[in-house]
Amino acid sequence: MKLHNLRPAKGATKKEKRIGRGEASGHGGTSTKGNKGGQSRAGYKSKKAHEGGQMPIQRRIPKVGFKNISRVEYKVFNLGQVESLVEKYGLTAFTMENLYINGLISRTDKVKILGNGAISSKLEFKVNAVSEKAKSVIEAAGGSVEIIK
Numbered sequence: 001m002k003l004h005n006l007r008p009a010k011g012a013t014k015k016e017k018r019i020g021r022g023e024a025s026g027h028g029g030t031s032t033k034g035n036k037g038g039q040s041r042a043g044y045k046s047k048k049a050h051e052g053g054q055m056p057i058q059r060r061i062p063k064v065g066f067k068n069i070s071r072v073e074y075k076v077f078n079l080g081q082v083e084s085l086v087e088k089y090g091l092t093a094f095t096m097e098n099l100y101i102n103g104l105i106s107r108t109d110k111v112k113i114l115g116n117g118a119i120s121s122k123l124e125f126k127v128n129a130v131s132e133k134a135k136s137v138i139e140a141a142g143g144s145v146e147i148i149k
Contacts, residue, residue, distance in 0.1 A: 075109040079134055081116020093124040095149065119143070 020031040033040040049056060077085070082094060089102050094113075099105045113125060115133030122142040130138075130145050138145055 019069035072110060074129060075105050076112050076114055078114045078116040079119045079137055082113065083117065083119050083121070083125070086121060086123065091123075093126065095124075095126040096128075113138075113145075 017027060017032075018025050019027045023026045030040060038044045049058070052055070082109070083086070085091065085102075086094070089097050091102075096105070096111060099111065100107060105111060110128040110130040112131070113134045114129055114131050115137055119137060119141050123138065124144050124146070125138060126146045126148055128148055130147065135145050
């Protein structure tokens with residue numbers, strides 16, 4: 001072994017790319033950034049979702065469907081569910097306040113009662129909407145329905 005044969009272990013050293021340190025470094029002149037344009041200059045930052053002249057994805061993909069701005073979303077309860085909720089929470093009246101207190105709806109929800117199932121107990125309903133079938137079943141059981149706006 002002689003001094004001129006000594007070498008560091010493979011992978012132990014790495015040549016650092018010293019950009020913009022003159023022509024002798026091999027990375028002088030344009031500092032590996034090419035010629036002209038925003039990308040060759042300091043402070044360049046590409047715009048989010050910019051595709052460089054290609055038609056952007058939000059314009060390539062077709063618009064689909066229709067969004068009705070007048071649509072009213074209801075939190076729906078069937079009469080069968082109402083019966084089980086009355087037993088579970090011990091409700092005497094099926095009102096918005098009772099439902100909110102028991103965590104079944106949020107403050108801004110609108111409630112609609114549908115006629116699927118049966119109801120045996122006499123209940124007072126104060127909700128935003130009721131189907132015709134549900135209304136007839138409730139009144140037949142001796143209950144009352146009040147629509148809140």
